[in-house]
Amino acid sequence: MRAIVEGLDLRRAKSLDDALHILRDDPRTPMAGNTDLYVALNFGTLVPRRFLDIRALSELREISLNGDVLVIGALTTYTSLIRSDVVGSRLPMLVEAARQVGGAQIQNRGTLGGNVANASPAGDSLPVLAAADATIVLRSAAAERRVPITQFYTGYRTTVMRPDELVVAIEVPPVEGRQWFRKVGTRAAQAISKIVVAAVRTSAPRIAFGSVAPTVVRVPETERALADGAGIDEAAQILSREIKPIDDIRSTAEYRLRVAANLLRRFWEETS
Ligand SMILES: Cc1cc2nc3c(=O)[nH]c(=O)nc-3n(C[C@H](O)[C@H](O)[C@H](O)COP(=O)(O)OP(=O)(O)OC[C@H]3O[C@@H](n4cnc5c(N)ncnc54)[C@H](O)[C@@H]3O)c2cc1C
Structure with a gap:
């Protein structure tokens, strides 16, 4: 692992505000659980060498209800989704998907925001979020915006997200049926x-x-x-x-x- 990260230009964000200001002033690739990024680094397929570690942003790990909307912080891991009572009762298909992602190690590190931002057409959470009419919440130092997941992807591994933005949360309205x-x-x-x-x-x-x-x-x-x-x-x-x-x-x-x-x-x- 050390060999993979050697030679990378890495900064660590202390808070969400800190992260967004760094992305505005000194653009970098966000690192969350690193389960996709380390694979790409290991295979030499990742071009960027400047990274921003966002794992310390505890404000992005929360799962809550805002009125009747389920709000899942971008850094929520699959393990946290599996253990969450509110996700289990409101969105059991997401728990089912989380249980089938990788193995225990990947479930402990991999995040929902990482799955969304990675934009693989094979991402297991994405059909769940699309069927649930979820909204991706993006934030930059200047503004926050909400994008329905069906409008978030523009093509193979491309999204509407700008380099100065982070996925901060995924919002899911009540799902009937x-x-x-x-x-x-x-x-x-x-x-x-x-x-x-x-x-x-x-x-x-x-x-x-x-x-x-x-x-x-x-x-x-x-x-x-x-x-x-x-x-x-x-x-x-x-x-x-x-x-x-x-x-x-x-x-x-x-x-x-x-x-x-x-x-x-x-x-x-x-x-x-
Ligand atoms: C062995 C193995 C098995 C796997 N199995 C599965 C599987 O079964 N199903 C599946 O869907 N995936 C699987 N994956 C892929 C991966 O685990 C998931 O996509 C995971 O959710 C990625 O989350 P992460 O936090 O590790 O993302 P990272 O690797 O940290 O980041 C992935 C991408 O998203 C960006 N990013 C991360 N967080 C944010 C954010 N908040 N805002 C903006 N950009 C962000 C990063 O810059 C990077 O481009 C597997 C990976 C491995 C190594």
């Missing part, structure tokens, strides 16, 4: 998904997939068909036209299409 999460990977632990889905069963179902497009996606045509009373076979056909997965090292487009349709059926059966 049964929540459902499923990840398909090579094995149960330590595997990045081949396909991941989160869904909410209401009169207007909300369904989001990861690993089927450059970003996490909602599937509005499939959702609309189900809301209008289409049968699950018809909805599965619509889904097959609506998503356009690719072949990559983890899976093939054909496999992903078939599994996506199977997962849609499973969601519908198990939440009926």
Whole structure:
């Protein structure tokens, strides 16, 4: 580990204000749990060499309710999500996703804000947040803004976040209806998904997939068909036209299409 961090220009923020002023005056890559960053550093795929350690910002570790909105601080780890009663009762599909991220070591270090900001289309929390209509709260030294997660990603691993901004929290409004999460990977632990889905069963179902497009996606045509009373076979056909997965090292487009349709059926059966 020491070899990886040697030669890096590293600053440590003492508070959120401190971090935001450093990002404004001396732009750097934020480091949270480092579970993605160290992998990239180790493989030599990370170009930036100037970093800002934000792990000491305890104000970003809180989970709270603001009225009826669940507010999850960006530095909340998967372990904290799993242990949180309020997350368990309000957003059980996020707890389910957190349980399936990496192994215990990754769950202890990896953060929800890191998963969001890392912008991998395979990030396990992202379909949950998309199906829950979550909002990403961004803050700079000058201002705070809120971006719906469906507008946060602009393409493969790109977001609307500016270099002087941090993800400070994720806000989740109340979710009515049964929540459902499923990840398909090579094995149960330590595997990045081949396909991941989160869904909410209401009169207007909300369904989001990861690993089927450059970003996490909602599937509005499939959702609309189900809301209008289409049968699950018809909805599965619509889904097959609506998503356009690719072949990559983890899976093939054909496999992903078939599994996506199977997962849609499973969601519908198990939440009926
Ligand atoms: C062995 C292993 C297994 C894994 N398994 C899974 C898995 O099953 N599912 C899954 O989804 N992921 C998995 N991951 C990926 C990783 O653990 C998660 O994406 C994790 O949530 C990243 O959080 P972090 O705090 O470690 O982010 P970091 O590595 O610290 O940062 C990741 C990126 O986000 C940026 N960033 C972090 N926090 C902020 C913030 N608050 N504001 C702005 N930018 C920020 C950083 O600059 C960096 O670009 C795995 C990783 C490893 C090494």
